[in-house]
Amino acid sequence: MNLFPMQQPIMQEQHGIAPQIHTTLGTIQLSVSLSEQSLHPDRSYTLKNDTLLYVYHQDTLECELILCQLNPELPEGMSVEACWAAVFRIKPKLDGAIPECTFAANWQEGYTWTDYGSDTGQNLEAAQYSNEVYRLHLGTQDRDMLMLRRDQGDGVPLLFGQDMHGISNTDSKVWSSKYGLQVPMTTIAAGELCQIHFVVAWSRMVEDDASTWFAVDQLTESIVEAAGL
Numbered sequence: 001m002n003l004f005p006m007q008q009p010i011m012q013e014q015h016g017i018a019p020q021i022h023t024t025l026g027t028i029q030l031s032v033s034l035s036e037q038s039l040h041p042d043r044s045y046t047l048k049n050d051t052l053l054y055v056y057h058q059d060t061l062e063c064e065l066i067l068c069q070l071n072p073e074l075p076e077g078m079s080v081e082a083c084w085a086a087v088f089r090i091k092p093k094l095d096g097a098i099p100e101c102t103f104a105a106n107w108q109e110g111y112t113w114t115d116y117g118s119d120t121g122q123n124l125e126a127a128q129y130s131n132e133v134y135r136l137h138l139g140t141q142d143r144d145m146l147m148l149r150r151d152q153g154d155g156v157p158l159l160f161g162q163d164m165h166g167i168s169n170t171d172s173k174v175w176s177s178k179y180g181l182q183v184p185m186t187t188i189a190a191g192e193l194c195q196i197h198f199v200v201a202w203s204r205m206v207e208d209d210a211s212t213w214f215a216v217d218q219l220t221e222s223i224v225e226a227a228g229l
Helices: 143-151 211-215 220-226
Strands: 010-015 020-023 026-034 043-047 052-057 061-069 082-092 101-107 115-118 124-130 134-141 175-177 180-185 194-204
Touching: 020 082, 020 194, 026 061, 026 082, 061 220, 082 101, 082 220, 101 194, 124 175, 124 180, 124 211, 134 143, 134 180, 134 211, 180 194, 194 211, 194 220
Parallel strands: none
Antiparallel strands: 010 043, 020 026, 026 101, 043 052, 052 061, 061 082, 082 194, 101 180, 115 124, 124 134, 134 194, 175 180
């Protein structure tokens, strides 16, 4: 566990467990892939505060994922039934580089939502899923926010939003669809750490209630802090 320094004891170790969020509308699977080949965690750990830590062992890179429950700060009068967040961290080993990778939060078969729509906001890429009983939002940071983090040296590679010659490339974007969210990432150079998060929140359907939308609009640091790391 090199990318998320442990400040709390490991309570339990498991093997072969896919990182998933089980919601009232179905299951969302969290994944990272290199050249369209999905990586699979070798081990997962349950930490003292029920945060889950997944470790991916690869020869050329280090990758870890934390998954935790959030109690988001919301505007007065708003609430959600549940809110979960996941943070990926990935870094090349030694002097190598990661040519490109994609982070995703995708629905698995068997979901029960019947309506979908894009529901973005400032610095937020989000999608809304619902049926007659529940509303759910799935969100991550949008391209503009990722580029701001890049410029601040905050866990986004220097080549994000640019081609190999440093020219602006509008192909670097966050993708939202009925299947979920995808964040394609450009080359991660030696010594760079890339950090991407997803947040899911749901509650019972109430007309014009934006609680779940506000709940998924989070900063990565807030998620890591909530995980106790």
